[in-house]
Amino acid sequence: MKTIVTVVTVLCVSLLATVRAGAEEADLVLQNGVIWTVDDERPRAEAIASLRDRIVYVGTNRGVREYISEETRVIDLDGKLVVPGFNDNHVHFESTGRLLYGLNLLDVSDERGFADRIREVHERYSPGTWITGGDWSAYETWAEGDVAEAGREVNPDDLYGNLFLPNKGMVDGFTGDRPVLARRFDRKVYLANSAALEIAGIRKGSPDPAGIAVERDSNGEPTGALFNPVSGAVESTVLVQDNVRALFDPLIPEPSRRQRIQETRRTWDQMKRVGVTSYSDVTSAPIQVDVYRELREKGQMTARVRYRPPLDQWESLANLGIRVGFGDEWIRFGAVKAWIDGIMGNSSARFYEPYTHNPSSRGIWRDIMFPFERSPDNPEDMQSRLERLALQADAAGLQLTVHAIGDEANGYLMDMLERIIEKNGERDRRFRLVHAQVMTDRDIERAGAMNIVAEVQPFHVSDDMRWMEERIGRDRSRGAYAFRRLWDAGAVVCFGSDSPGTNASRYYLNPMLGLYAAVTRKTLSGQPEGGWFPQEKLTVEEAIKAYTLNTAYAAYEEDIKGSITVGKLADFVILSDNLLTMNPDNIKDVKVLTTVVGGKVVYEGG
Numbered sequence: 001m002k003t004i005v006t007v008v009t010v011l012c013v014s015l016l017a018t019v020r021a022g023a024e025e026a027d028l029v030l031q032n033g034v035i036w037t038v039d040d041e042r043p044r045a046e047a048i049a050s051l052r053d054r055i056v057y058v059g060t061n062r063g064v065r066e067y068i069s070e071e072t073r074v075i076d077l078d079g080k081l082v083v084p085g086f087n088d089n090h091v092h093f094e095s096t097g098r099l100l101y102g103l104n105l106l107d108v109s110d111e112r113g114f115a116d117r118i119r120e121v122h123e124r125y126s127p128g129t130w131i132t133g134g135d136w137s138a139y140e141t142w143a144e145g146d147v148a149e150a151g152r153e154v155n156p157d158d159l160y161g162n163l164f165l166p167n168k169g170m171v172d173g174f175t176g177d178r179p180v181l182a183r184r185f186d187r188k189v190y191l192a193n194s195a196a197l198e199i200a201g202i203r204k205g206s207p208d209p210a211g212i213a214v215e216r217d218s219n220g221e222p223t224g225a226l227f228n229p230v231s232g233a234v235e236s237t238v239l240v241q242d243n244v245r246a247l248f249d250p251l252i253p254e255p256s257r258r259q260r261i262q263e264t265r266r267t268w269d270q271m272k273r274v275g276v277t278s279y280s281d282v283t284s285a286p287i288q289v290d291v292y293r294e295l296r297e298k299g300q301m302t303a304r305v306r307y308r309p310p311l312d313q314w315e316s317l318a319n320l321g322i323r324v325g326f327g328d329e330w331i332r333f334g335a336v337k338a339w340i341d342g343i344m345g346n347s348s349a350r351f352y353e354p355y356t357h358n359p360s361s362r363g364i365w366r367d368i369m370f371p372f373e374r375s376p377d378n379p380e381d382m383q384s385r386l387e388r389l390a391l392q393a394d395a396a397g398l399q400l401t402v403h404a405i406g407d408e409a410n411g412y413l414m415d416m417l418e419r420i421i422e423k424n425g426e427r428d429r430r431f432r433l434v435h436a437q438v439m440t441d442r443d444i445e446r447a448g449a450m451n452i453v454a455e456v457q458p459f460h461v462s463d464d465m466r467w468m469e470e471r472i473g474r475d476r477s478r479g480a481y482a483f484r485r486l487w488d489a490g491a492v493v494c495f496g497s498d499s500p501g502t503n504a505s506r507y508y509l510n511p512m513l514g515l516y517a518a519v520t521r522k523t524l525s526g527q528p529e530g531g532w533f534p535q536e537k538l539t540v541e542e543a544i545k546a547y548t549l550n551t552a553y554a555a556y557e558e559d560i561k562g563s564i565t566v567g568k569l570a571d572f573v574i575l576s577d578n579l580l581t582m583n584p585d586n587i588k589d590v591k592v593l594t595t596v597v598g599g600k601v602v603y604e605g606g
């Protein structure tokens, strides 16, 4: 009898335990919303519950009730849209932080703005830190969102353009012994204050440093303006030899730890505001990883990072046992990166045929392509240094990510990938073609057949279409940012920002700009009507997936993030408008109301 009682008791206890587990209390519940989960099994829901850092329930308002206890924070969504947290596939984190926390002069082209902005940074920075960069006069040349005259001819008598020219007197009064080296957006001209001139030894009576023209007043006193040598015939191919930077670089100390921490916090702050909960850091110095570690230990990290060292360091990673997936949910490694050609901004991307506006150039290959040598396993076979490194890194279990803009650069990578597959065998390698900007029809098909990941940043469409056809013609432009065809061919199209943008345009991390560009293919000012090569548009549902689940897949993390699914990390955002039903022309203005990372509300906007 005693045995029976025990059995019954055990049964009752375990039954209770089951019921309790099913009705687990949650820390956080969101209800009465439109939840777009990006999970094909259950695309829509009304409510979500999370416990600690994981999602424990996705379903109906009724079903979520049993997760609510007195301690649960309940957010009434009032019909608002919730989507998974955005995952940015390509962030220049360090430069984004430097610009957000430091000097931004893109929209400045007068004395007042110049002095005011530098004063703000002067008050923010610790004593002794150099104020650098800024890129003044960018919008004087390229009105934001407008169609620019990028292919215009340069007046050979005035290669520097008739733009705003500052002098040291505008800032010396308040900067004191803090050095300032501001830059014009095109790097043709810099402005040094007296403290910076003194450090570089540029004084009244001193000879000009080699390759730099020092502007002087009638007394021979340097005004602070420093001119680089410039040559070129067309605005978009003007070559600048940046001697000023070469002179000053060794004189400017590395940013302090304190400065890096401030810049990191400032960038995460921006990420929270725009709903970015994960990102790939593609170019920061290795010290940045230690800053991440410190802030993470302090519980201050609010976005998850995947850090990518350069390909030519693959061996030290492999020797440490680092492979795809190394790390944890906050800081992870496993991919390496390389660049093989230039960019469209100065027409240095590599093409099969010459540029339309500059028939003497097909663009450039980056240094990593050289030397071309005989392959170690086949003397008939000539191989780039890139390919040798890529073969080894791939064999060591690292993920390859390579920047390619021009059609020849992309084509070369497709050829190379075929050879890597042949030599190292088939596996789940998720080769990331970074930018995949201009591709031939054949390469789009090959990219699909090899299931590559197209690591694209759709806002480039809005930005670049303004001058793309002038530079490469209508026919080649058809293969530019061909998201629809890449998607349909079988490539995994994933999205990001390329923050902080270019010298001519800044777009700090905001995923709404990318979604807008992918769905409308228009500039910020809404041109052209109907969109540029509108056959390449994605639907808004696809665009959201590209910015969430597909970026998670690109980083081998689709099992833990990228959709609102039970068991995954509780990373999601509440938006001001319903992306799924609104006029796509207004997507660029949608705001993030709330950002949740790992079940914690990290941002609540006004």
Ligand SMILES: [Zn+2]
Pocket: 090, 092, 498
């Ligand atoms: Zn980039």
